[in-house]
Amino acid sequence: MSAPEPARREPRRAESRPDPDRLSPAAPEAARPAPSVSGAARPASPAPEPVRSAPPAPEAATESAREPATEPPTEPAPAPPTEPAPEADRLHALLRAYEGRAAATGGSGRDPVNLPMIRHWCEAMGDTSPAYRGPAATAPPTMLQAWTMGGLSGHPAGTGRSAAYDEMFALLDGAGCTSVVATDCEQEYLRPLRPGDRITFDTVIESVSPRKTTALGTGYFVTTRTDVHAEGELAGTHRFRILKYRPARRNEDAERKAPARPRPVVNRDNAGFWAGVAEHRLLIQRCTDCASLRFPWLPGCNTCGGAEWDTVEASGEGTVFSHVVMHHPPFPAFAPDGDGGPYAVALVELAEGVRIVSNVIGVPYDRVRVGMPVHLEFLVADPELELPVFRASESG
């Protein structure tokens, strides 16, 4: 079985030789530098993919620790918007109404401060400090928020986040800002936490930024502040900032949904061929000196070297001269089911005697056979691309 050797200059070579660019694995998102939004003197951060998640509880926002790929405001009161958007910031006006309102009131820690959780934390962090062990142990201050977390079971009904917080998040979700990324965590520790301390907390919505456009998408920075009490005494504060945003659509996402065949390269040597395809005519070159037919299209005659030519329209009848089945790499644009293959690539011998590389359709890839009769059809691959393909005849 011979390989489809004319593929090098064959107009539809892309069908048998997939575009290398499209075969490369997509560059990891993380390797793609993201532009800094504010232009502050900070190296461009890699952009992560957005995490789509349900509106988080106040503490859950910390849990979506994603790269912001942006410059969230340093101050609790955010800087002016990066883009003037008067009409969109009608939403901002609505959101600002929630500033100062409670996000959680009278929440209580699921467990008092305790040594097992402290030990698990220290094991995870590799923290061997003796301050967190023994009879005089205190909790690592950075555990502050852990004591307020609902965990898998969440907080009991009626505690935890407020209706106002839910409403604000519903507004953002309604505007398409369904994704969350944690950007900042600022904790102050006023008194050590010791085993046995009972934890309560209150969270207030401190500020909502104007609409910001970041590498991740467009949305609003929401800053909350949680006061954590131990035995009723203020033990620390936890300011937390998230970006609640509508994820920016990435081009490759769109391409993945609607894979398109690579475009043919049309040049002065093969333009006539593609002009024929546009008219649903498969044109074969004929040397006007020696009358040899040639395909694919070339500037000169393979037989006599003559430079002059005209064309003959193929009848459309042919037989499979040879074929291969592409299993790997998967290439959705070429497979009829869109799954990436396998699919058959055939070298079809036309009734006129020349051969053309194309696809055989109308028969499963594993039923294509040498000698199978086929006839020409024009496939609308997408609105901008029609291609000559060959349908297996019924007897095939």
Place this chain on the structure above:
Amino acid sequence: MTPPYRVGDELPPLEIPVTRTLIVAGAIASRDYQDVHHDAASAREKGSPDIFMNILTTNGLVGRYITDHFGPTAVLRKVAIRLGAPNYPGDVLRLTGRITELRTADASSGGASSADTSSDEVVDAVEAIEAVVQVTGGNGIGRHVTGTVAVTLPEPSAKRTGA
């Protein structure tokens, strides 16, 4: 770096391999059960190439970096971090720090000044009871975290060693 501390002192870097175990253990120790921190398939469904470290673990590691250096009697007063490039498994987080400010008892109790960053005078350091450290944590894909930590210095070191 030993006491007395000076503004501009660099802390020795701390390299922390970002293993799956660390990411998962940190998430669970902080009671953070978001699937993107332990379930690679779910993380991929949400567009992330893999699981990644949660912010509370980063916070804990920054705190540990400071208290590892200043000793168990140093007390964290404030940890403020901003996240950058995510910590994915297989990476290495490299924490570095630099003292940017030393506060004396006067300054800490509401006095007007802290140590001038242009001053090398040891007397500032001797009297310092609190240090402010700028922390940066880089990984293989960029800057994972930048932050500021305020820490109360261990008394004996600050008072005796420099005198």
